[in-house]
Amino acid sequence: MTWTDIGHIDEIPLRGARKVKTIGGCVAVFRTAEAEVFATGGSCPHKGGPLADGIVHDRKVTCPLHNWVIDLTSGAVLGADDGQVPTYPVRVEEDGRLLIDLGELRLRRSA
DSSP states (O other), X not given: OOEEEEEEGGGSOTTEEEEEXXXXXXXXXXXXXXXXXXXXXXBOTTTOOBGGGSEEETTEEEOTTTOXXXXXXXXXXXXXXXXXXXXXXXXXXXXXXXXXXXXXXXXXXXX
């Protein structure tokens, strides 16, 4: 895995998100009310809405454009027959630093 430091967990509020620009493209990083952290592709598959601007609830995010709901654990669009957002491994270090594995992101961008 190619772990890259993307900031501190305190930079993302509970039930919030932020967009992270990486060498492989933009990623949305989410923090749930229980302080779980997830990372997905930055855009909704419906109309490209910015997922980091969405509403985080439970382990889901609602796209701010048309209310599509995405499961943060799998990237699946809930209630739709198709649609998927890529997900990326992310972890929180003991000191609160967030690390994301960009290896898969780079592979997808080069395909």
